[in-house]
Amino acid sequence: MADVAEKAGVSRALVSIVFRDLPGAGRETRERVLRVADEIGYRPDNAARLLARGRSRTLGVMFIVHQTFHTDLIAGIYPEAERLGYDVLLSGTTPGRGEDKAIEALLGHRCEGLILLAPDAEPSRLDRLGHRAATVSVGRRAPGAHVDFVHSAEGKGVRQAMDHLVELGHRRIVHIDGGRGPGSAERRRAYRAAMRRHGLTDEQRVVPGAHTEESGIETGRLLLAERDRGLPLPTAVLAGNDRCAMGLLMTLTRAGVEVPRDLSVVGYDDSHLSHLMPIGLTTVRQDAVLLAEHAVRFAVERLENPELPPREAVLDPKLVVRGTSGPAPEEPAR
Amino acid sequence: MADVAEKAGVSRALVSIVFRDLPGAGRETRERVLRVADEIGYRPDNAARLLARGRSRTLGVMFIVHQTFHTDLIAGIYPEAERLGYDVLLSGTTPGRGEDKAIEALLGHRCEGLILLAPDAEPSRLDRLGHRAATVSVGRRAPGAHVDFVHSAEGKGVRQAMDHLVELGHRRIVHIDGGRGPGSAERRRAYRAAMRRHGLTDEQRVVPGAHTEESGIETGRLLLAERDRGLPLPTAVLAGNDRCAMGLLMTLTRAGVEVPRDLSVVGYDDSHLSHLMPIGLTTVRQDAVLLAEHAVRFAVERLENPELPPREAVLDPKLVVRGTSGPAPEEPAR
DNA sequence: TACTCGCACTAGAGCGCGCTAGTAGAGCGC
DNA sequence: GCGCTCTACTAGCGCGCTCTAGTGCGAGTA
Missing domain, CATH: 3.40.50.2300 (Response regulator)
Known part of the structure; x- marks a missing residue:
């Protein structure tokens, strides 16, 4: 900075003024300072700036x-x-x-x-x-x-998702919990409330999980293992977030479960990847x-x-319906 | 820092020494300084540090x-x-x-x-x-x-991918170019070389694109449009990277093309999402x-x-075979 | 005893800026 | 001519730290 000042024939303070774009420097001088700075390769040092400025x-x-x-x-x-x-x-x-x-x-x-x-x-x-x-x-x-x-507003988002699923005829709707993930507690509560409101208190089921793909994969394995023991699959899963939904989708699809024919999946977030999934993830959009x-x-x-x-x-979330949610499969006699 | 020094009854320099964990401070003094600093809530300021240190x-x-x-x-x-x-x-x-x-x-x-x-x-x-x-x-x-x-080594990776596809019987293998994306030029060259080496010079086809999901989607639309005009789909696509592959997969799967039965897809990167895709993306792994x-x-x-x-x-890349690559479909008479 | 040596510690300059208080000079009204 | 304001510019302190060149002191050595 001192070099610039000297070469431009002004004081350091003036150089400072020019670089901060403050009034107090003549048009011609301003240009000269900038030109000299450019020649020398001078650029203001942020650390010193912060230090001096206090902010x-x-x-x-x-x-x-x-x-x-x-x-x-x-x-x-x-x-x-x-x-x-x-x-x-x-x-x-x-x-x-x-x-x-x-x-x-x-x-x-x-x-x-x-x-x-x-x-x-x-x-x-x-x-x-x-x-x-x-x-x-x-x-x-x-x-x-x-x-x-x-x-x-997690509650609103979950409510929309649940109404959507119930309208499609789903009753056995499982929720994968987000564990310590943000909003999980609210989503869980809203899930429970929605199930009760729709008279599905007895069908309530919250699987512990997390906001990760791994969590979805594990839940998928769990559900498949249950199916292999003769228990019915749920007809829909409300995942803790999109990543969890993706993990779940992967596991189920690989095992031959067809989405949404056999089972519907709804995510949460609408991360930019969700609409890019092969069949598009139905999810609750957070802006x-x-x-x-x-x-x-x-x-x-x-x-x-x-x-x-x-x-x-x-902020108000909004359900985005894509390819992973569909009518509940016809229920075989249990 | 001055406050700490005063309260601990030492000089600022000594506080500096303690905080940089340098030799030159007694065991007891060191502890006292740290304790006082903790009480006051002092923490070294990085900007000033950088400034003073020059590095x-x-x-x-x-x-x-x-x-x-x-x-x-x-x-x-x-x-x-x-x-x-x-x-x-x-x-x-x-x-x-x-x-x-x-x-x-x-x-x-x-x-x-x-x-x-x-x-x-x-x-x-x-x-x-x-x-x-x-x-x-x-x-x-x-x-x-x-x-x-x-x-x-882009070339090696692409070669492995191409060998894999050719072994599976594919001949009409399209490459989606990565445009200005890094490594694109090398991948393109390697694709061309592999096609020639396998005697498929006439089947070469490079579709311009980019390293984004959108690029995959566009290429998917393009291929579908061609099919609707009576042209055959390629049997395999070597995408510019994983994101591009995902976009392509989405578009094709939505349109009823079954992967890998009707068409195989290979990506590049092996980003952590690739193995999480519903059927797992076959891709070239970069570590x-x-x-x-x-x-x-x-x-x-x-x-x-x-x-x-x-x-x-x-670094040497390595082909990871997952669910999106399979035997070439039997060729209908063209 | 006189000396050196190593250890614990200090004084004070300086890192590259921003900012306050100030000056010099031009322009203006009276 | 005087005082006034306005613009263009400068001097120099201080931001919070590091670092060099020390000082003072007790232990070890000749």
Whole structure:
């Protein structure tokens, strides 16, 4: 920077002004500074900038690298953050890299805001984070914690899915639970409520699981094993999310179960891959772009006004009917 | 930091020593400093650290958020970088956020090393980047550029896939090209060579495409339209990558084409989703973890010794036979 | 005793910027 | 001519840390 200043015959401060595009520099000087900088190959150093400025205007996003829906969210986060003048840094969790590491990496790089996609942390941990940075949790509720919360109305989504299945004549509808996955508790409750409402209390069945393909595969194996022991297959499965639904579909289809003729499957999320599956996954759509925009806005608003009480944004999900759901098969005598 | 020093009754320098875990501090003092820091809630500021140190020990990774194979690579990058004592920052490209932006973000945050997953940039652009940071390109060759290059031996992979298909009796094998996608040119060449070698020169057909689901879908539509005009379907398709294969599968299966009875499909990458597809995608496996480790090592080695000439690592891919490839259908009289 | 050596610790410069307070000079009204 | 404002620019401190070149001190050596 000093080099540029000298070569352009101005002070460092003026160079700074030019690079921040502030008023206070003559048109001609401005151009000269930029030209010289270009020749020298000078580019402002962010670390020093952040340090001097005291603020970083950087949002950190934690996501699960293999969660396809998260990549949809990220695609929505970037433009909104840019619009508001914020930088975005990504840090992923993998099977070998936990949330704590991913979050520390973000904080260590001076993120002022934290957008956590489906964090697994306890409310107390989130609360602590919330006091260190403007934090918003996407998908996971954190009661009492000083964080904002963005999610979709799980109950409504599940209800639509269940009504759809019941209308198609399904009665034996199994729900694969999402375990500690975000929204799982709400989805489970909504499933139970829907079953009761449709007079199917006795048919209720929740299989423990997770928001992963593996979970769907395991459930598939379980159901097939039961069938081989003479128990009937369910006629429909409401999976915990799309990934789980995909795992299930794979296992069942491979074993000769035809979807949706023998069994219907409904997912949750509508990640961008869902409509690309060979027969298209019927699923509950969460609007990734909208969720992302709300998350970014919450974080930025909190940065501008830290006094804000924790807020919550609830978006309406919408059932998308594709190829994996169809009329219930005719019931053989049990 | 000054607060900690004062409260612990030592100098700032000593606190610095403690936090960097360097020799030069007594056992007892060390503990006291850490305890005080914990009480105050002090944590070292990375930006200032980088600034003072002149080095960041940070690798920036550019990836395409929707490219599932990239998330596999990322999962391999993290542990290797950590092992070598480097931080990792992620920056994604999306349909609305180009490579330049993603890379500038990384550079702006002081990444010393750049790992570019399937960059789309020209060799000259890569060369320029290579002079600004230790750069390694994964998947895309950049002749003459000052960057390291990690990829798998596309030719070998395609050859295995082609041999497999020919052994199954296929003759009308179409290749969907990956367009500007990394490795496309090599795959295309290898496809052509294999067709010639098997005496199928006349059956050669390369459909232009890209490494996206959409590309597979379009090709599927194209092939179906041809069939409706009375032209025979190919009996096998070698897709540009897994995503393309998935799009193709979706379109064909929906239209009633049965895979692999009517038509076989082979992908490329073996992204973690491939084995989860309902019938499992036959594909050419690139070892993501190995690719990732090589990339990280190249970057780090170049940082430690910038004089290094550009290097290249070639990994052997391996055909993985799953459910989408089978014997060629019996040929009706044409 | 005088010396060196190693250990625990400190002073203070400097990393590359942003920012506040300020100056010099041009233009204007009276 | 004076004071005033406005624009274009500068000086220099400080952000939170690392690092070099030390200081002081007790133990070991000649």
